[in-house]
Amino acid sequence: xxxxxxxxxxxxxxxLPLWLANAYHLHVTIMAGIFTILALSLNLLLGxxxxxxxxxxxxxxxxxxxxxxxxLKLGWPFWLGLxxxxxxxxxxxWAIGRLALKVRGAYFVLVTISFAGVISLVSVNWMELTxxxxxxxxxxxxxxxxxxxxTKPAYYYLVLAAVAGSYLLCHRLVHSRLGRAFLALRENESxxxxxxxxxxxxLVLAAVVSAALAxxxxxxxxxxxxxxxxxxxxxxxxxTMVIMxxxxxxxxxxxxxxxxxxxxxxxxxxxxxxAWQWQxxxxxVLLVLLVFFLPRGIVPTLTAWRR
Amino acid sequence: xxxxxxxxRSLPPTLILDALLQxxxxxxxxxxxxxxxxxxxxxxxGLMNLVNFAHGEFYTLGAYATFAALALGGLNFFVxxxxxxAVGAVVGALCERVLLRPxxxxxxxxxxxxMIGLWIALQNGELLVWGGVAKSIPHPFxxxxxxxxxxxxxxxxxxxxxxxxxxxxxxWLLIQRTRLGRAMRxxxxxxxxxxxxxxxxxxxxxxxxxxxxxxxxxxxxxxGPIFLAYPSMGDLASLKAFSVVILGGLGNLAGATLGGxxxxxxxxxxxxxxxxxxxxxxxxxxxILVLLFxxxxxxxxxxxxx
Numbered sequence: 001x002x003x004x005x006x007x008x009x010x011x012x013x014x015x016l017p018l019w020l021a022n023a024y025h026l027h028v029t030i031m032a033g034i035f036t037i038l039a040l041s042l043n044l045l046l047g048x049x050x051x052x053x054x055x056x057x058x059x060x061x062x063x064x065x066x067x068x069x070x071x072l073k074l075g076w077p078f079w080l081g082l083x084x085x086x087x088x089x090x091x092x093x094w095a096i097g098r099l100a101l102k103v104r105g106a107y108f109v110l111v112t113i114s115f116a117g118v119i120s121l122v123s124v125n126w127m128e129l130t131x132x133x134x135x136x137x138x139x140x141x142x143x144x145x146x147x148x149x150x151t152k153p154a155y156y157y158l159v160l161a162a163v164a165g166s167y168l169l170c171h172r173l174v175h176s177r178l179g180r181a182f183l184a185l186r187e188n189e190s191x192x193x194x195x196x197x198x199x200x201x202x203l204v205l206a207a208v209v210s211a212a213l214a215x216x217x218x219x220x221x222x223x224x225x226x227x228x229x230x231x232x233x234x235x236x237x238x239x240t241m242v243i244m245x246x247x248x249x250x251x252x253x254x255x256x257x258x259x260x261x262x263x264x265x266x267x268x269x270x271x272x273x274x275a276w277q278w279q280x281x282x283x284x285v286l287l288v289l290l291v292f293f294l295p296r297g298i299v300p301t302l303t304a305w306r307r
Numbered sequence: 308x309x310x311x312x313x314x315x316r317s318l319p320p321t322l323i324l325d326a327l328l329q330x331x332x333x334x335x336x337x338x339x340x341x342x343x344x345x346x347x348x349x350x351x352x353g354l355m356n357l358v359n360f361a362h363g364e365f366y367t368l369g370a371y372a373t374f375a376a377l378a379l380g381g382l383n384f385f386v387x388x389x390x391x392x393a394v395g396a397v398v399g400a401l402c403e404r405v406l407l408r409p410x411x412x413x414x415x416x417x418x419x420x421x422m423i424g425l426w427i428a429l430q431n432g433e434l435l436v437w438g439g440v441a442k443s444i445p446h447p448f449x450x451x452x453x454x455x456x457x458x459x460x461x462x463x464x465x466x467x468x469x470x471x472x473x474x475x476x477x478x479w480l481l482i483q484r485t486r487l488g489r490a491m492r493x494x495x496x497x498x499x500x501x502x503x504x505x506x507x508x509x510x511x512x513x514x515x516x517x518x519x520x521x522x523x524x525x526x527x528x529x530x531g532p533i534f535l536a537y538p539s540m541g542d543l544a545s546l547k548a549f550s551v552v553i554l555g556g557l558g559n560l561a562g563a564t565l566g567g568x569x570x571x572x573x574x575x576x577x578x579x580x581x582x583x584x585x586x587x588x589x590x591x592x593x594x595i596l597v598l599l600f601x602x603x604x605x606x607x608x609x610x611x612x613x
Contacts, residue, residue, distance in 0.1 A: 052416065099599060109358065110553050111598055114591035117546060121591075125584040235542065239423055246420055281435065284428030288406065291421050295413065 013160060017153035026152045030224060032264035033159035034217050037166045038237075039244040039256030041213035046242070047250035048174055049206045050186035051104060055096070055112030056241050058119045059089040059211040061232035063218025065123065065130060068139045068228040078142035078223050085219035086212040092119075093211020097204035104203070113235075120233035135229025139222050155224055162220055163257075166213055171253055173209065182206055186251075247290050249297025258298055325457035330575045336464045336533075338571020339471030343526040344544055345551030345563035345570075346478055347519030353558025354495050354515045357407070358419040362548050363541030364429040365395050365520040369527030370536035371437060374444050384447050388470070388528045395524020396517045403516035408509060426541075434538040441535035467529045474525055475564055478518075482560065487514060495558065523548070543587060550590035554597055556604020565606055 020026055038060060045051045063085035070076040070084050092115075100111035123130045130136065141150035142158065149155050173179050181202045184192035189199055222228045240263065248259025266286075270279040294301050344366060351359045372394040376387035402425060410418050448466060452459035482488035493501035494511045502508050526544070527536075534540075551570050555562020570590055577589040597605060 046416075052419075099595065102602075107553070107598055107602060110549055110594055113546065113549065114594040117591040118588050118595075121585055121588045125582065239427070242420070242423065246416070278431075278435065280431040281428055284424045284426070284431060287424030287427065288421050291417055291424065292409070295417055 017156050023152055026156060028264060028268050030152065030156055030159050032261045033156070033163045034221050034224070035240070035244060035264050036163050036257050036260040037217040037220070038214055038241050039248065039260040040166050040170050040253075041210045041217065042241045043245045043250055043253075043256040044170060044173070044182075044206055044210040044213070046245055047252070047255070048179065048182040048186065049203055051101070051108050051203060051206075052242070053112040053207075053210070054109050054235075054238055054242070055114070055116035056210075056214055057233050057235065057237040058112075058116035059093060059214035060218040060221070060237060061116075061119065061123065061230075062092055063089045063215030064222040064228045064232045065136075065218075066215070067219035068136050068222040069129070071140050071223075072136060072138065078140070078219070081223075082216060082219045085215040085222075087215075089215025089218065090208045090212030093207040093209075094204060096211075097207030098200075101200055101203040101207065116233060116235070116238065120230055123230040123233060130230070133230055135227055135231075137227050139226040139228060141226060142223050159220055159224075162216060166216070167253065167257070169209075169213070174253065178202065178205065243287055247287075247294070247297055249299035249301070252297070252299045252303075255297050255299040262298070321457075326579070328456075328458050330579045331572060332458050332460055333464075334572030334575035335568065336460075336468045336571070337574060338568035339468045339475070340526040340530050340567075341547055341551050341571050342475055342564045342567025343471055343522045343529075344548035345555065345567045346475065346560060347522035348548040349552045349555065349558055349560060349563040350482075350491075350515055351519040352552060354491060355407070355418075355512055356415055357422065358415060359519075360419065360422045360545060361402070361425040361429060362519070362523055363543070363545030364426050364433075365399060365523035365541075366527035366530075366544040367430070367433055367536070367538065367541035368398060368520075369395050369524030369529075370444065370531030370540065371433060371442075371527075372524065373528040373531050374442050374536050377445060378442075384445075388525070391528035392521050392525045395527075396521035399520025399524075400513050400517035402520075403513045407512065407516065411509070411512070426545075430538055430541065437536075437538065439538060441537040443535055444532040446532040463532060467533065470529055471526075474522065478522065479560075481518070487511075491515060546587075547590055550594050553594045554604060555606055559604055559606060562604050562606040566604075569605075 016029065017026060020029065038056065041059075042053060042056050045053050066088045067078070067081035067085040070081040071078065076084065096112060096115050100108045124133055126132070141148050141155075143149065144154075144158075147154075149158055174182065181192065181197045184195070184197055185199055185202060193199060218232065221232070244259035244263045245256050246259070247263060248257065249255030267279060267283060270282055273279075274282070296304075344362070347365075348359060348362050351357055351362070369391045372391035373387045376382045376390045377384065380387070380390075382390065406421050406425060407418060410421060446463050448462040450461065452461050453465065480488075482491060490501065490506045490511050491514070493504065493506055494508060498508060501511075523544070527540070547570065551563055551566040554566030554570060555564070570593065573593060574586050574589045578586040
């Protein structure tokens, strides 16, 4: 039964561009995929180690700018830009982790916010590199075996592959020895330390992987929208990621996926029903309601209900 | 310092000093309002263990309430500011009762998320009511600056910094000298023991949130006439308030006061001597440096909160 549902889901995802003919709906689906990677990445920190990063848009933005600049200034293809973006974002995650994960908790939240704030201001002010508020237009679409992936169906498959890869990576990670160390630290730090888990080192590793994944999402975004501006650092992106993870269910693998799909599709659905100011207002109210009525998130609540 | 450039050395030293004094005075005006923001936030954090992302929205509320009282209510400028502070307190108390009281005992992530929701809802509510165009708040002060020796300062700014200082002192007196303040300090130190001693924690929480929100609204009402009122003005205010709180140490009142003044001055100096584009980066850099070298805040003798 479960296997059949899984196979059906996989077939539906693989054939989606065939039956979802509307280009706008396909666009929303691609964005949902990119946000799924971001939510998975944030979930590694927030869900599995219990550390909230409110600067995740910075890693996303670093990935987007790195990939775009490598393509525009050095002519690197997407397939080299993507690992480059992951590497630089991961490096930033390492630096922030080394800096802030000794103190943790509320301090980590604030260091990540500050980091995102500084990076965003740099992207506005460093005209020579980033072209300031005007942004970088003309980021090339990726090419695969000589074929440009500029059409939406082609890009959909690229993003789908990236989502699957990220999901598998997270799955492997949280079920590994390292993943168990994450959980041990989240639940009881002194106990974890007593069995030989090095808290700072473990948390920094989580931050590096999380940031690198966000960088991958940034690279995918840059080559999809094909324009990068300081808006990639918007705090509202970070907020969206947090909403997705918490609403979906933090500390589960399916949670961020459900959250990302729901909270990409929902605003778009609301957009047709109401003006955008009303829609954002509804978004805020909805978030409050979710916390009140589904405090653990959608996936854990459903799992508990089924038992 | 051998590295000073030729152009700069050609300025007479008195002029350099005058410019520095001017920056310090401007920084003090900003810093006073930052301190108001920081005191409110640090109280709410320390007492309620709440990361209040909606704090900046009460700042916005203060600015718009002043605008409404002046432009629509036709009130006197000073009455309008007092009214804005009262509106901040009432809305704050309401939010605490409706949103936070039912969640008492929930994890810090949960309440923070509710505050993020409140922040989004309030900000877009403001946008719906007032529209996206910035509003300029009229004030009765003459625009010609007062000159005090080498330093020029607009009368409005004198009023702002004076009012901010009065409010800071009022906050201090309220916390140190009143019965409510004593109950707040007791709750801050040890919630369970305070409850056992007959402190009604629920009321203290409502009072704290209302008080912190009123201080944020006061900051908005005071800075609104200097700058402009627009729906997203609270975002930067929130971030500044967080910088101040980190600078002073989480839950440290004296630290928040000094931290606010320090941040205001540091920003003015940064904008004056480094680059005005990086003005808002000063707070962020300070946060990072403080956490790197003195994670419990600049002014902490002991860690106040575990």
